[in-house]
Structures are given as structure tokens and as C-alpha cells.
Amino acid sequence: MLYWGSFKMQKLAMSFAFPAQLSLKKLKRDSSKKCLMLDLDVRFRQFYSPQEYLLYNMFNHHFFNGSQSVSVYEQFLIEGKNNLAVVMDPPFGGKVEVISHTLQTIDDEYKHLNGQNASDISKFWIFPYFMESQIVSNLPSLAMLDYKVEYTNHSQFQNGPQGRKQGSPVRIFTNVSLQKLKLPAREGYKYCTFCKKWISPENRHCMICNSCTFKDGRTYVHCDQCKSCDP
Known part of the structure; x- marks a missing residue:
């Protein structure tokens, strides 16, 4: 994914499967970076430790294993003070208002644990370009990066004979300055x-x-x- 060469980050919290899985594997090869995956797919338990993966529903910010998972999550937020990024690839049918509320909740908890002067969490939200107005309306700090996100397991979301004529409609919305992100x-x-x-x-x-x-x-x-x- 394009972030690796463009934006340095030490901690990376992720949600929802496909890009998260690939990125977590890449991060695990880099000892200077630490990752926590938050996902509803229980199959990830087979591959990652309880310190790397938490069973989680982002639509209501619920941790299924109770206080033990919450403790891991909060410790991750503390360790990531001033150097934390959240990357998410939620289902495209998910309500923007609900996802935005969860992001705001994570922001609030991060500030509560680290103080109001802590640097903002860097956010990368993968979603279709035609949802831009809804996303920006709910989270004005986000802007759309002019980068087409492709999926190897979705032919319409990639270049090729079966893909859309204009390419993938999926983009990245971020609060990181677009000037800092080299494509x-x-x-x-x-x-x-x-x-x-x-x-x-x-x-x-x-x-x-x-x-x-x-x-x-x-x-x-x-x-x-x-x-x-x-x-």
C-alpha cells in the first residue's frame, strides 16, 4: 500500500480484514513498528496473538472479550501517543455516520488517556469516492486522496478487462496533509x-x-x- 514510503508511523491500528491482513504481515517484518488489528472475523485468532488482534465490532465500538481486550486496546493507545495511525477498510454499505462516530470515540479515548496536547491520530479511511460529501460532512478534517485503491479479489475494483472503464472507485480519505503523501x-x-x-x-x-x-x-x-x- 502507498503509505509505507510516504508516511512514517510507529503504531498502526486496523479494522476490517483484507488490507489490514496484508499490512499487518508487512509490519510484523519491521521490528520498529507495532500493529493492533480490530476485526469481526474470528479466523484471525489462528494467526495473531491477543496482543495483535482483538475481536471487535466497529459499528458500536464493542470489544467481545470484555475488559481484557479493552485493556490491550487502551495500552496500545497510550504506547502510540503522538505517533498513531488508524487504517480502516469497512464494508461499503456501512453507515458513514456510525463509522464517523466510532472514529470520534477513538479520538476522545486517545485524548483522555494521553492528554489534550497529544498529536492527533492519523486516519486513513478506505471508501468509494462518491461517499466523499458524507464523509467530509461528518469528519471535516478528512480529505480525499487521488489514489485508486485496487482489490485483487474484486475484479471490478482493479484495472483489467473486467474492471470499470474508469478504474477502481475506491479512494482513501485522510486527515494527513495531502502534500505529505507521495503517490x-x-x-x-x-x-x-x-x-x-x-x-x-x-x-x-x-x-x-x-x-x-x-x-x-x-x-x-x-x-x-x-x-x-x-x-
Whole structure:
């Protein structure tokens, strides 16, 4: 995943299976990083210790093993003071309001344990681009990264003959400054000197709108009559 070269983090709390599983394996090979996976899939118990995986429901912030799991979770928040990231890949049908509330609860608990002056948790929320307005409405600190997240086990969410013409609709929403996140140039991503951030190969900067207006994988052109960019 693109974070490894772009954003240094010591602690990484994860939710929901596929990217989490791959990332946890990668982190375990790096002794300088520690990871805690929070997931509803009990099969992870076969592969990870109670210090690495907790049976958890993110829609109501519930730990199934009670105080023992809560203690592991809280200790992880304390150890991650000023250097903690949360990466989540929830089901796309999940209610944005509910997930946002859980993130806010984690924020509150982190601040309660570490003090109000502790650095904010870095958040990476993997979700479809067309949910942007709902996500930003609930969590204004998040912005959409112009990076197409692909899934090897979902043909429509990857490039190829069975994929969408515009590529995967899945993006990453983050509170980390987009200027700090470098996207892979070998995949065609490029740096916009006007917006000061990396953008997708199809995207272009509109000098009239003063923005890189791409959202869904198509290249936009400015319509003077509409006073906006259209595909």
C-alpha cells in the first residue's frame, strides 16, 4: 500500500480484514513498528496473538472479550501517543455516520488517556469516492486522496478487462496533509504544482476552477457556460 514510503508511523491500528491482513504481515517484518488489528472475523485468532488482534465490532465500538481486550486496546493507545495511525477498510454499505462516530470515540479515548496536547491520530479511511460529501460532512478534517485503491479479489475494483472503464472507485480519505503523501509515479501518478499534491494520471488542473477537478476516473474539461468542469 502507498503509505509505507510516504508516511512514517510507529503504531498502526486496523479494522476490517483484507488490507489490514496484508499490512499487518508487512509490519510484523519491521521490528520498529507495532500493529493492533480490530476485526469481526474470528479466523484471525489462528494467526495473531491477543496482543495483535482483538475481536471487535466497529459499528458500536464493542470489544467481545470484555475488559481484557479493552485493556490491550487502551495500552496500545497510550504506547502510540503522538505517533498513531488508524487504517480502516469497512464494508461499503456501512453507515458513514456510525463509522464517523466510532472514529470520534477513538479520538476522545486517545485524548483522555494521553492528554489534550497529544498529536492527533492519523486516519486513513478506505471508501468509494462518491461517499466523499458524507464523509467530509461528518469528519471535516478528512480529505480525499487521488489514489485508486485496487482489490485483487474484486475484479471490478482493479484495472483489467473486467474492471470499470474508469478504474477502481475506491479512494482513501485522510486527515494527513495531502502534500505529505507521495503517490507512485511508476503507476502514472503526477505532482500538481498548483494544488501542491499528487494526482491521478487522468486528472488535470483547471486554471479557472483553480483545482484538479477529477473525481471518478475521467478527465474533465471546463464548461464556460456552466462555469464548472464536466466530463
